[in-house]
Amino acid sequence: MKILLANKFYYNRGGDCICTINLEELLKQNGHEVAVFAMQYPKNLETQWSKYFPCEIEFSSGLRMFEAIRRPFGTSEVKRKFTTLLDDFQPDVVHLHNIHSYLSPVIAEIAHKRGIRVVWTLHDLKLLCPRYDCLRKGETICEECSSNKYKVVSYKCMKNNRVASFLAYWEAKKWAREKLETYTDLFISPSQFLANKMIQGKFDETKIKVLCNFIDIEKCVRNSYDKEFYYCYVGRLSNEKGVKALIEVANKLPYQLKIIGSGPLAGELQQQAKGHIEFVGHKQWDEIKQLVGNARFSVIPSECYENNPLSVIEALCLGTPVLGARIGGIPELISEGITGLCFENRNVVDLKNKIERMFEMPFNYESIANHAQKRFNSDQYFDQIISLYQSK
Numbered sequence: 001m002k003i004l005l006a007n008k009f010y011y012n013r014g015g016d017c018i019c020t021i022n023l024e025e026l027l028k029q030n031g032h033e034v035a036v037f038a039m040q041y042p043k044n045l046e047t048q049w050s051k052y053f054p055c056e057i058e059f060s061s062g063l064r065m066f067e068a069i070r071r072p073f074g075t076s077e078v079k080r081k082f083t084t085l086l087d088d089f090q091p092d093v094v095h096l097h098n099i100h101s102y103l104s105p106v107i108a109e110i111a112h113k114r115g116i117r118v119v120w121t122l123h124d125l126k127l128l129c130p131r132y133d134c135l136r137k138g139e140t141i142c143e144e145c146s147s148n149k150y151k152v153v154s155y156k157c158m159k160n161n162r163v164a165s166f167l168a169y170w171e172a173k174k175w176a177r178e179k180l181e182t183y184t185d186l187f188i189s190p191s192q193f194l195a196n197k198m199i200q201g202k203f204d205e206t207k208i209k210v211l212c213n214f215i216d217i218e219k220c221v222r223n224s225y226d227k228e229f230y231y232c233y234v235g236r237l238s239n240e241k242g243v244k245a246l247i248e249v250a251n252k253l254p255y256q257l258k259i260i261g262s263g264p265l266a267g268e269l270q271q272q273a274k275g276h277i278e279f280v281g282h283k284q285w286d287e288i289k290q291l292v293g294n295a296r297f298s299v300i301p302s303e304c305y306e307n308n309p310l311s312v313i314e315a316l317c318l319g320t321p322v323l324g325a326r327i328g329g330i331p332e333l334i335s336e337g338i339t340g341l342c343f344e345n346r347n348v349v350d351l352k353n354k355i356e357r358m359f360e361m362p363f364n365y366e367s368i369a370n371h372a373q374k375r376f377n378s379d380q381y382f383d384q385i386i387s388l389y390q391s392k
Contacts, residue, residue, distance in 0.1 A: 001032050001033070001092045001093065001386075001389060001390075002032070002033045002034075002035070002089060002090060002091045002092050002093075003027055003032055003033070003034050003035075003091060003092065003093045003094075003095055003389065004034075004035045004036075004037060004085070004086070004089060004091035004093070004094045004095065004111075005020055005023060005024055005034060005035070005036050005037070005095050005097065006036075006037040006038070006094065006095070006096050006097060006099055006103060006107060007020040007036075007037075007038055007096075007097035007098050007099065008038060008039050008098050008099055008100075008101070008102035008103050009038060009039065009041055009043075009044070009098075009102075010036060010038035010041070010044040010045055010047065010053075011041070011043045011044050011045050013043070015123060015213075015308075015309070015310050016097050016098035016123040016124075017098075018310065019097065019121070019123070019213055019310075020036075020097045021045070022214070022215070022216065022378075023095075023385070024036065026214075026378050026381070026382055027382075030382060033089075035049050035085065035089045035091065036049045037049065037052060037053070037082060037085055037103070037107065038053055038103070039053060039054055039055075039056055039057070039102045039103060040053045040054065040055050040056045041056050042056075049085070052081045052082070052084060052085040052088075053081065054071075054075070054077045054078045054081050054103070055067070055077065057071050057102060059101075059164075069167060071101065071102060071103075071104060072100065072101045072104050072167070072171040072174070073104060073106075073170075073171065073174050074104045074105075074106025074109075075104070078103060078104055078106060078107065079106060079110065082106075082107045082110055083110060086110070086111065086114060086116070091111075091116060092116070092117065092389070093116065093117045093118075093119060093389045094107070094108070094111040094116050094117070094118050094119070095119045095120075095121065095389075096108060096118065096119070096120040096121070096184075097120075097121050097123060098123050098124070098126075100126050100171070100175075101171070104175075105175045105179075105180060105183065108120065108180070108183040108184055109179070109183045111183075112182070112183040112184075112185075117185050117186075117389065118183060118184050118185050118186075119184075119185060119186045119187075119188060119388060119389065120184045120186070120187050120188065121187075121188040121190070121211075122187055122188065122189050122190070122194055122198070122307070123190070123307060124307060125194065125197060125305060125307075127177070127180060127198065127201070127203070128143075128145065128146050128197060128198065128201045129143070129145050129146070129152075130145055130149060130152040130157070130158070130165075130168035130169060130171065130172045131145075131152060131157045131158060131168065133240065133304050133305060134304070134305050135157075135240055135304055136155050136157055137155060137156070137157055137160055138157075138239055138240060139239060139240075141303075141304075141305070142155070142157075143197075145172070146197075146200065146201045149169055149172040149173060150169060152165050152168050152169050152172070153165045153166055153169050177201065177202060177203060181203065181204055181207060184207065185207070186207055186208075186209060186388060186391075187203065187207055187208045187209070188209055188210075188211050188388065189208055189209070189210050189211070189307075190210075190211065190212055190213045190307055190308030190329070191210070191212070191307050191308045191328070191329030191332055192210050192329070192332055193305070193307070193328050193329040193332065194305075194307050194308075194328075194329060195208050195210050197305075209388060211381070211384055211385065211388070212308060212375075212376065212381075213308050213310065213313065213376070213381075214376050214377060214378045214380070214381035215310065215313055215314060215317060215376055215378075216378065217317055217373040217376065217377045217378070219285060219289070220289070220314065220317035220318050220369070220373065221373075222289075222293055222318060222319065222369070225319045225365035225366045225369065226294075227294060227295065227296050227320075227365065228294045228295070228296070229255070229256065229296065230255065230256035230257065230258055230294075230295055230296065231255060231256075231257055231258075231295055231296050231297050231298065231299060231323075231355065231358070231359075232257065232258040232259070232260060232291060232292055232295040232297075232298050232299070233246060233257070233258075233259050233260065233261070233298065233299050233300075233301070234260040234261055234288060234291075234292055234298060234311050234315075235260075235261050235300070235309075235311055236261055236262070236263040237259070237261055237262060237263030237264065237265045237266045237269060238263045238264055238265055239265065239303070240302065240303055240304035241263075241301065241302055241303070241304070242301030242302050242303040242325060242345065242346070243259070243265060243269060243301065244265065244269065244272075245301055245303070245346065245348050245351060246299060246301045246351070247269050247272050247273050247277065248272075248348055249348050249351050249352045249355065250273070250274075250276075250277050250355075251272070251273065251274045251277070252352065253352065253355060253356070254276070255276070255355070255359060256276050256277075256278070257276065257277045257278070258278050258280055258291060258295070259273075259277065259278065259279045259280065260280050260281075260282075260283055260288060260291055260292070261281075261282060262281055262282040266279065288314075289318065292314065292315050292318055292320055293318040293319065293320060295320055296320075296321075296358065296359060297320060297321040297322065297323055297340065297358045297359075297363075298311070298312075298315040298320050298321070298322050298323070299322075299323045299324075299355070300312055300322060300323070300324040300325060300330055301325050301345070301351060302324075302325045302327060302328065302330065302345065303325070303327070303345055303346055304327070304328070305327065305328040306325075306327065306328035306329055306330050307328060307329050308329050308332075308333070309329070309330065309333075312324060312330060312333045312334070313333065313372070313376050316333070316339055316340075316368055316369070316371075316372035316376075317369060317372040317373050317376060318369060319365040319366055319368050319369030319372075320365070320368070321339055321340040321341075321358065321361075321363045321365075321368060322334055322339065322340040323340055323341050323342075323343065323354055323355065323358050324340065324341075324342050324343075325342070325343060325344075325345035325346075326342040326343060326344055326345055327345040330342070337361075338363075338368075339363075339368050339371070339372070340358070341354050341357060341358060341361075342354075
């Protein structure tokens with residue numbers, strides 16, 4: 001088959017990018033032809049398809065701001081370059097990933113009108129929430145936009161800025177549910193949680209398929225599952241990730257905590273943390289493998305609707321149990337008492353109690369790794385994604 005993958009960035013920037021790049025390699029390894037469509041960006045991987053990429057845009061002051069404002073609605077450059085790519089590559093399937101704002105759903109419309117099968121993997125809640133994450137001003141869980149998109153303006157959810165919020169509102173109106181359902185043959189949801197939210201948002205249940213993300217399990221193979229006496233957090237240091245609550249609780253406990261990652265709260269959190277909390281910063285996979293793999297467990301204290309976090313999947317494949325917030329798709333990945341525990345999100349008392357329990361519980365680390373590697377390997381994903389590409 002010939003598959004065209006579309007994602008706004010083409011480098012290991014976040015979960016959506018990693019999933020797109022991993023899928024490209026998986027498809028190629030199994031003999032399929034793959035093309036890529038993304039936005040031009042200095043950090044993009046080298047590819048023969050970059051000549052088709054529309055120019056980089058920036059949502060900041062300056063000349064590029066005008067192009068950025070127009071891009072979510074489908075600019076002539078995106079239409080021209082995507083059409084040329086379709087002409088030259090002639091794909092059987094167009095598989096969309098994270099395309100809003102920087103590419104635009106106009107590419108789904110173009111592919112659909114050509115009779116090409118369009119499959120769309122959902123990495124966040126953008127089709128329901130103009131802000132992507134159902135967080136009002138980045139803090140409070142809010143689902144009001146599912147029925148009234150103007151709420152994004154009322155609450156100034158985008159950067160607490162009315163102009164930015166108006167732009168998000170008009171983008172949502174332009175690409176309303178009815179249009180997106182028409183242009184998309186199948187939506188792939190990596191979690192049952194997100195699938196349920198889509199159905200609550202009136203999307204056609206028959207067009208939604210749950211398919212969990214996969215990872216390269218070979219990178220998770222370890223010679224030993226011995227653990228050291230510390231726990232860890234790996235991820236972005238920002239409000240919605242619940243790291244403030246984790247630091248508050250960790251300060252009251254005697255256990256060593258290693259914080260892996262960077263973000264806007266890094267400085268503030270380091271000032272609040274006591275001496276037994278270590279900030280190791282942003283790390284590449286080889287170092288993450290050692291840090292997470294040697295930890296007694298990993299904590300995912302998110303306060304937002306996580307979809308199918310790779311941080312949970314990777315930890316389990318390394319044989320490291322996970323203590324996760326009971327929110328979004330996190331609980332779907334954890335077998336309580338076997339591969340970890342869940343706690344009530346935003347509840348620091350429950351978080352503290354569960355951290356103490358995690359240190360006391362006797363986990364079978366090698367069994368956790370073996371089970372996770374079978375569950376999240378590429379073979380089972382490949383069989384299912386090809387079936388979805390071919391189904392009618």
